[in-house]
Amino acid sequence: MEKANWRQTEKEIYPLKKAPSITTLPSQSFITISGQGNPNGPEFAQKITALYPIAYKIRMAPKKGIEFSGAFDYTVYPLEGFWSLASGHRDGPLDKDYLQYKIMIKQPSFVDESVFNRAVELAHDKVAPELLAQVKFETFDEGDVAMIMHIGSFDDEPASFAKLETFIDASGYQRTLKEHKEIYISDFRRVPEAKRKTILRVSVEKK
Incomplete structure (x- = not known):
């Protein structure tokens, strides 16, 4: 059996493109x-x-x-x-x-x-x-979430969050929590700051 690889089989949960997205997560x-x-x-x-x-x-x-x-x-x-x-x-x-x-x-x-x-x-x-x-x-059960790929230092995340907020509003959604999730596509212990890839994820709901 071929090895299951989340990068190929779970693209909606772990979107690796720069464009922001909204999806409903399974348990x-x-x-x-x-x-x-x-x-x-x-x-x-x-x-x-x-x-x-x-x-x-x-x-x-x-x-x-x-x-x-x-x-x-x-x-x-x-x-x-x-x-x-x-x-x-x-x-x-x-x-x-x-x-x-x-x-x-x-x-x-x-x-x-x-x-x-x-x-x-x-x-x-x-x-x-x-x-x-x-x-x-x-x-x-995280439910409906919005995500964006951030590339760079963690301290520069506010700019990516601002882009995500604009996308959420334009899509007819709003954030439900101030808290957020980060998914470390790059190993931040080894990858230089400028090249780090991190998915930023927030909980949302329809307006």
Whole structure:
């Protein structure tokens, strides 16, 4: 069977073109971990390292002789993150120390709570216990969303959000939440700022 690749099979969920779009997302399940603080700090980087070992334990299980019901070969999904600001810090200049986040990696359809729990067991020697205890398996129904591809530094995202807001309004929609999601098509730990590709996603509804 050919490997399932989200870049080819889930183009509406992960649009890789520059043009903004609106779509309705299906229910999706993720490995997640939450936190607060400046994403340029060490805590955020540590939390990212807690997700990947579990995701790859699921992906590589068949090669280790571990069979999960319904499992198939696939490309690991990109890192994603919900971003908001702590209460009392949502107005005025952005203070990154008060950013709240839930970072996550989507899982294919065969992954359920039991598969996740087995992967956590398998990853115990790769992830610090205090971090492993924070990782969860969660399902989200994001509903209607608008998205745009941002290329460049995270600090330059306001310009892309402005373009997205114009598109949302012209399409007869409006945002329902101030919070937003980022999907890191590029690995920001390795790709230069100017070339980073990030999908910006917001929840919307018809006016």
